[in-house]
Amino acid sequence: MATSETSENKAKQTCNELEIQEDFTTDIHPLYSRMSRFTVREELRSRPNRLAAIILGLLNVVFILVITGLSVHIDRVSETHNTLTLNSSRISSQLAHLQSEHSSLTESRKTLQNKLDEDTKKITSLQQNLNTMTKLKNDLSSQNQNLQQEKRKLQSQISNLEDNCGRCLPNWVLMNNTCYYFAVSDAVLRKSWAAGRQECKKNGADLLVINTKEEQEFIVDTLKTLRYNLRFHYTNGFWMGLKDDHTEGTWKWLNGTNMTAGYWMPGEPNDDNAAEDCAAVYPAAHPLRAWNDAPCSYPLKWICEKEVDITPHNPQ
Structure with missing residues (x-):
């Protein structure tokens, strides 16, 4: 009995000492004084998971930045595309207008060319008539001179x-x-x-x-x-x-x-x-x-x- 009591007393004394050692308010190193051997072991086991979480977080940030940049770029490309589409529409409209004017001018040119051809034929005919009349006039003038002589x-x-x-x-x-x-x-x-x-x-x-x-x-x-x-x-x-x-x-x-x-x-x-x-x-x-x-x-x-x-x- 005496021996058993002595052992229990020693065990209690040891527990009291451990409790005293865990009191961080009296230790100059509170971080380490709070950690038991079990806590240290748990911390060592959780370090790879934290590193992976940090890396994943960084990757998430990078991914978010990339997504944001792509979104901005896509917006700009979309805006440029809209502008180009609008310009293309305007150009198509102007091209259609120019083609219409070209067709109209082509028709006008054909009409004028036909008129020119007709006028040229008339001028040629008039020139031939003039030449004939001039020759006739010269002949008559020559005959008149001969008659006068x-x-x-x-x-x-x-x-x-x-x-x-x-x-x-x-x-x-x-x-x-x-x-x-x-x-x-x-x-x-x-x-x-x-x-x-x-x-x-x-x-x-x-x-x-x-x-x-x-x-x-x-x-x-x-x-x-x-x-x-x-x-x-x-x-x-x-x-x-x-x-x-x-x-x-x-x-x-x-x-x-x-x-x-x-x-x-x-x-x-x-x-x-x-x-x-x-x-x-x-x-x-x-x-x-x-x-x-x-x-x-x-x-x-x-x-x-x-x-x-x-x-x-x-x-x-």
């Missing part, structure tokens, strides 16, 4: 017949008291100065001698009428009875008189190659600038003159 020729012949009254030979022209012959016919061949004079002498006449300004104008005007205003060419001249072959530069008429008034072309007489000693008259535009000197052997036409016998004819 024929008229002048006929009038000259009528005047010649009326004025001559038999005083001049046929195809001769009367002026005052002188009959003139102009060798203008194409059937008459050109001859030298001497041969032309010989033709005049066959009809009792001689080469032309010009005494007055009025006579010079009459000769040139008649040449223009008979020769139909031929353009100037050195082969279109007519021999006159004027030479300087005896003394160079001193021109004399066939009647022996010196030339006092000359109606030379500009730059004439020039005695080209020292061989131009005979004078010729031309149907020049200016009647007082119508003479030219030429070689006497050169073939040209000629003009004859013959005084009219004014003695009254008394029939027997």
Whole structure:
């Protein structure tokens, strides 16, 4: 009995000591004084679970952040998509409007092109008509000129017949008291100065001698009428009875008189190659600038003159 009591007392004393040791208010290390050996062992067993919980928490935070970022990004993408959809709709509307305008412009272009083609055909037709009318006008103008020339020729012949009254030979022209012959016919061949004079002498006449300004104008005007205003060419001249072959530069008429008034072309007489000693008259535009000197052997036409016998004819 005594032994049992002693053992119980010792056990109680030991428990009291443990209780005293667990009192954290009197220990300088309260965290460790509160923990029993059983608590320490439990804590050691729960550490991996806490670490896993921390990691899971961090992963949850990261996942939440990722989800939040994706949501923001998706919102932005959705907003951009909506904007693009709206812009696409507007662009589609504008494209449809442009296509409609393009179709309208294409139709207008076709209409205008057709109108242009029609106008071009009309202009071409009018141009052809104009060309035809212009040709017709030119033909009529040419015919009119020919008729006018024929008229002048006929009038000259009528005047010649009326004025001559038999005083001049046929195809001769009367002026005052002188009959003139102009060798203008194409059937008459050109001859030298001497041969032309010989033709005049066959009809009792001689080469032309010009005494007055009025006579010079009459000769040139008649040449223009008979020769139909031929353009100037050195082969279109007519021999006159004027030479300087005896003394160079001193021109004399066939009647022996010196030339006092000359109606030379500009730059004439020039005695080209020292061989131009005979004078010729031309149907020049200016009647007082119508003479030219030429070689006497050169073939040209000629003009004859013959005084009219004014003695009254008394029939027997």
